[in-house]
Amino acid sequence: MRLRNSAKTYGSVAIGLHWIVAVLVPAAWISGHLGDMLPRGSHDMGLFMHVSLGLAMLGFALARLAWRLADPPPTPEATKLGPWTVHAGEIVHLLIYGIMFAIPILGILTQFARGYGLPVFGLFEIASPWVGDRGFAHDMKEMHEALANGLMILIGLHAGAALLHHYWLHDRTLKRMVPGLR
Numbered sequence: 001m002r003l004r005n006s007a008k009t010y011g012s013v014a015i016g017l018h019w020i021v022a023v024l025v026p027a028a029w030i031s032g033h034l035g036d037m038l039p040r041g042s043h044d045m046g047l048f049m050h051v052s053l054g055l056a057m058l059g060f061a062l063a064r065l066a067w068r069l070a071d072p073p074p075t076p077e078a079t080k081l082g083p084w085t086v087h088a089g090e091i092v093h094l095l096i097y098g099i100m101f102a103i104p105i106l107g108i109l110t111q112f113a114r115g116y117g118l119p120v121f122g123l124f125e126i127a128s129p130w131v132g133d134r135g136f137a138h139d140m141k142e143m144h145e146a147l148a149n150g151l152m153i154l155i156g157l158h159a160g161a162a163l164l165h166h167y168w169l170h171d172r173t174l175k176r177m178v179p180g181l182r
Helices: 013-035 040-070 083-112 134-167
Strands: 118-120 124-126
Touching: 013 040, 013 134, 040 083, 040 118, 083 118, 083 134
Parallel strands: none
Antiparallel strands: 118 124
């Protein structure tokens, strides 16, 4: 398998980054929901895992965006539904990328607004530049959670569209991103 994208298929770097992010996003979302259910002492570990997954997601999403800009994706498959599906796909991709960056940024702001430092994978901590502000922290957390839930919905639409392409339209859209289907 080639590293770079071709006009018709994704390369191994784009595929690898896609699937790493595809695992990290729901893992971060689940850890965010489960963290609130943990007992007080365990909650700290849950928050640490959630923050670590969110930072990893941000890092890999940045790498994915950089790779996408350096190595543009293949031309979208033509479908029976017409060119509007290509535009809809582009809009959903833009929304996914935008929200994928906004969520961890809002998470970092939430942590700082609480007056807490940001643990970076247990290696070091970035001190909060602010004193705690409960109201601001609450607002940041609400936006963080709302966007995270919205991202999961968009990812569901994205996956549903990929399955629609594969099983109903019978094109190569899904096969280009799933190595075993080639």
